[in-house]
Amino acid sequence: MMKSENRENPNQRPTGSVPGGRAPISRRSPFAPAFANYLRRGEPQVWATAAALAGMLLLIVVLLAVVMAGGLGVFWPENIMQVELEDGGRFLGRIVRKEVNPDTGKSSIQFKTGNRELDPKRQDFRWIGEKAIRKMTAPADLCVLERVEHGDFHGYAVRLDGPDITPGAAPSGTGQSTRGAALPPDAMHTALESIRRKAAEEVGPVSGELFALSNQLHRTRDKLLRLQYRREAGGRPDLDRRIEELEETRRRIGEQSDRFARRQQQALADLRRNVVVMAGPDGRETPVPLTNIVRYYHPNSMSFAAKCRHYLSKVKELLWENPREANTEGGLFPAIFGTVMLIFMMAVLCFPLGVLAGIYLGEYAKDGSLVRLVRIAVNNLAGIPSIVYGIFGLGFFVYGIGGMIDQWFFPERVAVGTPTFGTGGILWASLTLGLLTVPVVIVSTEEAFRSIPRAVRDGSYALGATKFQTLVRVLAPMASPGMMTGFILAMARAAGEVAPLMITGVVKLAPQMPLDATFPFMHLERKFMHLGFHIYDAGFQSPNVEASKPMVYVTTLLLLAIVLAMSSAAIALRNRMRKRLLTRTI
C-alpha cells in the first residue's frame, strides 16, 4: 500500500501525475485480481503447452502399453483347463477372456482349444456360457504338444508306441485316461531325444544330398535354358549336341533326386510310426508322431522357473527359427533378417547421395530462385505418399532397370517368363526406400552445414585453406553429428514403411534368404520377408485371423524393438562422434 501524504483522507491514493512527468504506471485491475494475476503470470500458456506434451505422451504410452500387453504374454504357458459341461460334453482349453453380454447379463468364457484335426468344424476357439459349465479343473498331468502342423495338441500322454521305442523305456499305462496311468515325463523326453537323433542320422544326410542335387538341377536347367535360347535366337544348330548332353545330365540328376526323395519319404514314414498315444478328455486315444512334436510341456504343473525357461525358449525360437503354419507359429528370423538388411542397404544406397546433395545445396549453390525452388521440391518430396514411391519403384527400378538387366544378361529367362531382376527384389525395394528417405538426409545435411559459424570457415580460409580442404577437414567433421541425425530419422522412417515394399519385392514367405551360403552369397534379386508386411499379412490376410492375433502383437513388438535398437545404436555412434570430433586428428 502506497503511503499517502493526504492527511484528510489517508486511504486515498495520489492520482494526479507529476507535472512534466509521464502518466503513472497503471495499477492492476481491482476486479478479479487473482484471475488477472493468473493470466499475467502466463500460467495458462504453461498449462496449455504442458497439456499438449502430456496428451502426446499419453497416446504413445497407451500405444506401447497395448502392444506390450498383447505381445509380452503370448509365450507365457497359461494353465489349460479341463472343462466339463452340463450336457456331459468335455473339452480342454485355455481361458482367453470372459465377457458379459450387456443385454442378457449372461457371462461367457472364450477358450482356445487345441486338437484342431479332431474337431469336425476345425475351430480354434469356443465360447461357452458360464451357466453351461459344470466343472472346471486344471489337471496336473495335462500335457501340451506343440506340433509342426495342426497346432497344439492338448491331452494326457498315455504310452509310447513304435518300432524304435525300447519297451523298457516305455512303461505303458492301462490304456485308460485315468490319472496315475500317465506316461512319466522322463520317458517322453528320452523317446523324443532318440527319435530326433535317429532323424538326424537317417534323414539328415539324405536331405543334404537332395539339397545339393536340387542346386545342381537348377544350374543345369539355367544352362540348358540359355543354350536353347541361343539356338533358337541365333539359329545355331551346332549347339544341338551340347544341349542333348545337358538334357541327359538333367534327366540323370532328376532320377537321382527322385531316388533320394523316395528314400527320404520312406525314412520319414518309418520314423512317423513312433508315436506317443495321447488321450483326450473323453478318453479317446490319438497317436501323435514323435517327429511332429516341436516341444511338449505340462503347463498346469510347471514351476515358475520352468515357465520362465519355456518363455525364453519360445523367444529364442521367435528370433532364430523359420515360421510354421502360415506364419502363425514358429520364428520370424527371415523377416527380422530381411528388415535389417533392407534398412542397411537403404542406408548404404541413399546416405552418400543425400549427403553429397546436401553439401552442394548448403555449401556450393548460390542462393538464387532456382536453388530455392530445388529446396522447396526436396522438402515436398517427403510429403508424397509412400505408395507413390512404390509405384515409381515398380515402374522405374523393377520394370525399367531390372527389365533392362534381364534383357542384357538373362534373355533366356525372360523368354520363358521367369524374370530375374525384372521382378521385385530386395535391391529394388531398398532403392525405393532410399528415394523415399533421401530428402530427410539432404535437409538435415544442409542444415548441419549452415549452422556452422562463419568464424570457423573464415579461420580456415585465413590460414590458406582451399574451399575443399575447409569442407573436408573442418566442416564435414563438424557437421557429421547433424548428418547422423538425418540418418537416424531416415532409418526410422524406412523401418516403418510397408506400402512401397508390397509392390517392390516383399513376400509373405520367402523360400530363400537374400544372403546365404551359396555363391555369390548376396542375392540382391531375391524376394524377402519383412516384419511390417508380416504384421499386415498375419493380421489381415491369414485364414485364421483370431489365432494369429498374438503373432501380430509379437511382431509389432519385435519391429518396435528393432527400430529402437537401430536408432539407439546410431545415436550412440553420433554421441561418440561428437566426443571424438573434439580431439580428432585429421
Next chain:
Amino acid sequence: MNAALEAPRRAEPINAKRHPRHAADDADGFHAEPLIPAPAAPAVNAVVQTRGLCLAYGDAQALFDITMDFPRYQATALIGPSGCGKSTLLRCLNRMNDLIDDVSITGCILLDGQEVNDPALDVIELRRRVGMVFQKAVPFPKSIYENVAYGLRIAGVRDRRVLDETVEKSLRRAALWDEVKDRLRDSALGLSGGQHQRLCIARAIAVNPEIILMDEPCSSLDPRSTTRIEDLIGELRGEYTIIIVTHNMQQAARVSDYTAFLYEGTLVEFGSTKQLFTKPVKKETEDYITGRFG
C-alpha cells in the same frame, strides 16, 4: 616446406599464374611506381602499400581512396568509429572480401610491390603470408595440437618432427605453451576465451606469415586476457608486421607504433602513434581521440 619455414623469404613474389595480358600489365600497371603520392606517412620500408583503394558492397561504398603505407615489422593500429571501414580495409589485405558476394574493389594494394588483387595471384599463398586473427576466436573442433598444425597440414606438411617443432614454437611464441603442453591432445574447445585467442594467434604464427592482421582481437576478452594479448603483440611486432583494428584507443596507444584514423570510409590521419595521440593534425582526429564524438 621445411626450408621455406626457416628461410627469410620476404622478398619472394607470390606465385601468379600469369595470363599473357597480365604480364603485359605488369610493365605499366601493377608494378609501376604509384602515381598518387603517399600521405604524410612514415614510408620507411613499407611492406603493404595501398593506392587509391576504393571498395563497395553492392551500391554501398565502404572505402574511399585509401592511400597508405604499412611499415614493415611494426604494429599499425587502425582506429575509428564503428562502421568506418577499418575491418573492411583489413580484410582487403588478404583478400578475405573475396568470400563475400558482390564486392567491387578499385585501386591497388601492393604487398612487397606485388599487386594483391591480381586475379591470377594465388590467394592461398597470399593468405599464408598474410595471416589473420579474428574478433571471435573460434578454434577448430580439434585438439590443441591439430589446431596449431592445421595450417601446415593443409599446406601438405606430413613430417611429424616438423609439425611437432612448429607447434611447440608457435605455442611458445603465443605464450600458451606452458598452459597447454600437458594436454595438447585435448579438445581446443575446452580452453578459456583468452586462451582461445592466443591459440588462434599461435595457429596464425604456425604458417610463418609475414603480416598478421588482427581484427579487434581483444574485444570479447576480460582485462587480464587483454593484457596478455597486448603483451604478446608487443613481443611479436619486431618479428612480424602487425596490423590491428581496435576500438580501444588506450590499446592502440599501448601496442602500436603507427596509428591510422579512419572516418566514414576515408583515411583522415596516419602517423606515428605518439604524434597522432599527442599532436593530431586534423580536427576530427582530435575530436575522436578526446572522446568528443564516436
